[in-house]
Amino acid sequence: MSVIHRHRVSPWTAIPMDEAYSIIEEETDALDSEKTPVWRVKIGDVLAEDVNSAYNVPEVRTSIKDGYAVLASDSPGKRKVIGFSTAGSPCNSTLNPGECVRVSTGAFVPDSATAVVMVELTKLLEHDGSEELVIEVNGTAKDGQDIRLPGSDTSKGELLLEKGSTIRSAELGILLASGLQLVNVCKKPKVAVMSTGNEVCEAIRPRLPIGHIRDTNRPQLLALCEQSGADVIDMGIVEDDEESLVQAISTALSISSVLISSGGVSMGEKDLLKSVLSEKFGFKIHFGRVFMKPGLPTTFATGEFLGQKKLVFALPGNPASSWVCAQLFAVPSIRKLRGEHRIWHTRMSAKLSDTVKLDSRPEFRRGFIERKEGEILPIVTTTGNQISSRLVSLRGAQLLLELPGKSEMSEIPAGSIVQALVIDRL
Amino acid sequence: MSVIHRHRVSPWTAIPMDEAYSIIEEETDALDSEKTPVWRVKIGDVLAEDVNSAYNVPEVRTSIKDGYAVLASDSPGKRKVIGFSTAGSPCNSTLNPGECVRVSTGAFVPDSATAVVMVELTKLLEHDGSEELVIEVNGTAKDGQDIRLPGSDTSKGELLLEKGSTIRSAELGILLASGLQLVNVCKKPKVAVMSTGNEVCEAIRPRLPIGHIRDTNRPQLLALCEQSGADVIDMGIVEDDEESLVQAISTALSISSVLISSGGVSMGEKDLLKSVLSEKFGFKIHFGRVFMKPGLPTTFATGEFLGQKKLVFALPGNPASSWVCAQLFAVPSIRKLRGEHRIWHTRMSAKLSDTVKLDSRPEFRRGFIERKEGEILPIVTTTGNQISSRLVSLRGAQLLLELPGKSEMSEIPAGSIVQALVIDRL
Numbered sequence: 001m002s003v004i005h006r007h008r009v010s011p012w013t014a015i016p017m018d019e020a021y022s023i024i025e026e027e028t029d030a031l032d033s034e035k036t037p038v039w040r041v042k043i044g045d046v047l048a049e050d051v052n053s054a055y056n057v058p059e060v061r062t063s064i065k066d067g068y069a070v071l072a073s074d075s076p077g078k079r080k081v082i083g084f085s086t087a088g089s090p091c092n093s094t095l096n097p098g099e100c101v102r103v104s105t106g107a108f109v110p111d112s113a114t115a116v117v118m119v120e121l122t123k124l125l126e127h128d129g130s131e132e133l134v135i136e137v138n139g140t141a142k143d144g145q146d147i148r149l150p151g152s153d154t155s156k157g158e159l160l161l162e163k164g165s166t167i168r169s170a171e172l173g174i175l176l177a178s179g180l181q182l183v184n185v186c187k188k189p190k191v192a193v194m195s196t197g198n199e200v201c202e203a204i205r206p207r208l209p210i211g212h213i214r215d216t217n218r219p220q221l222l223a224l225c226e227q228s229g230a231d232v233i234d235m236g237i238v239e240d241d242e243e244s245l246v247q248a249i250s251t252a253l254s255i256s257s258v259l260i261s262s263g264g265v266s267m268g269e270k271d272l273l274k275s276v277l278s279e280k281f282g283f284k285i286h287f288g289r290v291f292m293k294p295g296l297p298t299t300f301a302t303g304e305f306l307g308q309k310k311l312v313f314a315l316p317g318n319p320a321s322s323w324v325c326a327q328l329f330a331v332p333s334i335r336k337l338r339g340e341h342r343i344w345h346t347r348m349s350a351k352l353s354d355t356v357k358l359d360s361r362p363e364f365r366r367g368f369i370e371r372k373e374g375e376i377l378p379i380v381t382t383t384g385n386q387i388s389s390r391l392v393s394l395r396g397a398q399l400l401l402e403l404p405g406k407s408e409m410s411e412i413p414a415g416s417i418v419q420a421l422v423i424d425r426l
Numbered sequence: 427m428s429v430i431h432r433h434r435v436s437p438w439t440a441i442p443m444d445e446a447y448s449i450i451e452e453e454t455d456a457l458d459s460e461k462t463p464v465w466r467v468k469i470g471d472v473l474a475e476d477v478n479s480a481y482n483v484p485e486v487r488t489s490i491k492d493g494y495a496v497l498a499s500d501s502p503g504k505r506k507v508i509g510f511s512t513a514g515s516p517c518n519s520t521l522n523p524g525e526c527v528r529v530s531t532g533a534f535v536p537d538s539a540t541a542v543v544m545v546e547l548t549k550l551l552e553h554d555g556s557e558e559l560v561i562e563v564n565g566t567a568k569d570g571q572d573i574r575l576p577g578s579d580t581s582k583g584e585l586l587l588e589k590g591s592t593i594r595s596a597e598l599g600i601l602l603a604s605g606l607q608l609v610n611v612c613k614k615p616k617v618a619v620m621s622t623g624n625e626v627c628e629a630i631r632p633r634l635p636i637g638h639i640r641d642t643n644r645p646q647l648l649a650l651c652e653q654s655g656a657d658v659i660d661m662g663i664v665e666d667d668e669e670s671l672v673q674a675i676s677t678a679l680s681i682s683s684v685l686i687s688s689g690g691v692s693m694g695e696k697d698l699l700k701s702v703l704s705e706k707f708g709f710k711i712h713f714g715r716v717f718m719k720p721g722l723p724t725t726f727a728t729g730e731f732l733g734q735k736k737l738v739f740a741l742p743g744n745p746a747s748s749w750v751c752a753q754l755f756a757v758p759s760i761r762k763l764r765g766e767h768r769i770w771h772t773r774m775s776a777k778l779s780d781t782v783k784l785d786s787r788p789e790f791r792r793g794f795i796e797r798k799e800g801e802i803l804p805i806v807t808t809t810g811n812q813i814s815s816r817l818v819s820l821r822g823a824q825l826l827l828e829l830p831g832k833s834e835m836s837e838i839p840a841g842s843i844v845q846a847l848v849i850d851r852l
Binding site: 002003004008009010037038039043057058059060062064065066084085086087088089090102104105106107108118119120122123124127129130131132148153154158160161165168169170171172173174176177179181197198199200203204206210211212213214216217219220221223224226227240266267268269270271317318319323346347348349369371376377378387389390391392394395396397417422424425426 | 428429430434435436463464465469483484485486488490491492510511512513514515516528530531532533534544545546548549550553555556557558574579580584586587591594595596597598599600602603605607623624625626629630632636637638639640642643645646647649650652653666692693694695696697743744745749772773774775795797802803804813815816817818820821822823843848850851852
């Protein structure tokens, strides 16, 4: 297409954020699941079914303390030690009045015992040089004292983990404790990431020709998508011509469910992404601009390719824009594809350390938090100049502040409470 | 050692949490670093040096908009288009009054131009069928308008990333943008993880003998340490006898900087860890009990092995205890070993959804948060019965509530504000 036919004003309505979120949620469907041995389930995997306990925990009565299994009906005083039950070596001798069995934490409690007395409340009276023979118990024991009943931690059939749960270290243990051998786990989405632009060079080149830039978007997006649970595919840098784009996009779509590109979506003569997606692939552009800052030209398209539904996030080329928009749109979509039930970033309140000027568009400023004595809310400080070309504005970002567009109010004063999305470890 | 010689009351003072934290921080030294090519730096790596920008970004004046480079001194009206500068194909024609050069976002702005006018404020007047010849500019341009000056995003020599920074997706891009080829990255600590106990079985066994339990601690601790940046080594399950323990600990210490075990530290006759560490390895037990719940018998020891300092976290065997204590003690130690400057979990305020009864010891209850309309603080709900044997009390935990020990106050009423450590994605 010749430059003389280009649009001089964007034909795309800048839609509000909420509408963009809804469209993405609606167009994203969870992928299939597959049966997986529980010992191959990994951190970050998502369960595609509820997990219930196959048995009681504990299965038998066990001791809560290191001590002695006794009859609660016995009075304080001497006890003959008739055996010992350690975790792994159960003893089920029958207790007569005045007798006890030594038990360790987690060990089987003999059926006839009615309480456990912890070792700290006992004294050794007689031994034969290697074994305890008689001990003394101080005080009386309450019926059932320090005995864990079968099923008291987890009962057979109890729901342990819900469908849609993400496996972290804690849940991995719970899954293994269930006694299940196989579990349905969601498949990971394959996500292809490409950068576009004739000026874009591999970041590792020591020197660049004048007017060229290092490609930092692609490594960032690959890392972010991988952390969010995608199986990522690096599609390299693609030149700004129709033929190169068509070829690269075809390759990407034939091996992935999601394509994330950066660059080529604004008003420049080389901004061909939208037209290539709609005209060459017949994809539906759900939106071509979003009323937000950074990221105004963010584009989202879906379509069929080789009989399967594909999602395309065509993000702006500026580094702050591509990363912020990937956080806001692509990360939740990846989470939904892989079956997570919690897909959107958690919102929290924080107190502004400095006054911020509002833009005409709703703005997502990058910020980090600090604790201050006497404040119950964390104090949020923005990462400096927020121009979308300034990559270092992403440094150390833990939050995306959700600032409203300018209205009667043109700034938010220091000390005000703002809403923010949590995008990293706090 | 025969059971008749065992301690009947723990000889270890239960030290306060703060003291335990200080000891661990003091005994943990950051490991060495190594030069790494920037393209091999991975998410989670920690920088062992400051990273400064090797050049200005942008290196030349570039356009902030898709539009036309003009002379700001020209009045509104016609402009002859004498060339075009796209990102990657710079044009440096000299502008005379009444002339302009078409530019795209990020493209080189000719030296003679003094402003950029965005395309939306222009009209195409004449073309030759494929190229623009004359355009019209509406309004006047301000001097310097929409031109990014050299070094305006990042100036040469500017500090980009501080020593001790953890590489996440954003920082990976910033590092690559620096122009550096090699960077000093901290080495990952090798962390060996073992479970102890004759009753402990591999979790994947379909059925267990009576009184035995599935080993869920070890997979949990391995996952948690790996997530925290350790290079983990699985040491399996070790039996509760001195010889087995000595052999397993020797192997572990010869291949790791840190050993994390669970089980064998309480008052049972099979609780041999403390004595083996001090008597067989000559290690110093810095503490053998901590005044906390869960995790009272938590043990921390250090010593020299094969000429190198080693750390040992001997955690209690109950699943909630081992995981909570690993979060509180081992995770910060791993972070310090690998050079992170932020090693402790972030503390935040949250509002209790339900009344909680206080224990005599300070307690770390597991909780998860929810947002409630009209509340500025997140609402925290605990994960149910917190007995230390109840593994499911770790499910979905995002916070560890820091509850004080019982004093005049025996409970904290619903709606109170409590302090909590953030241990997972919010």
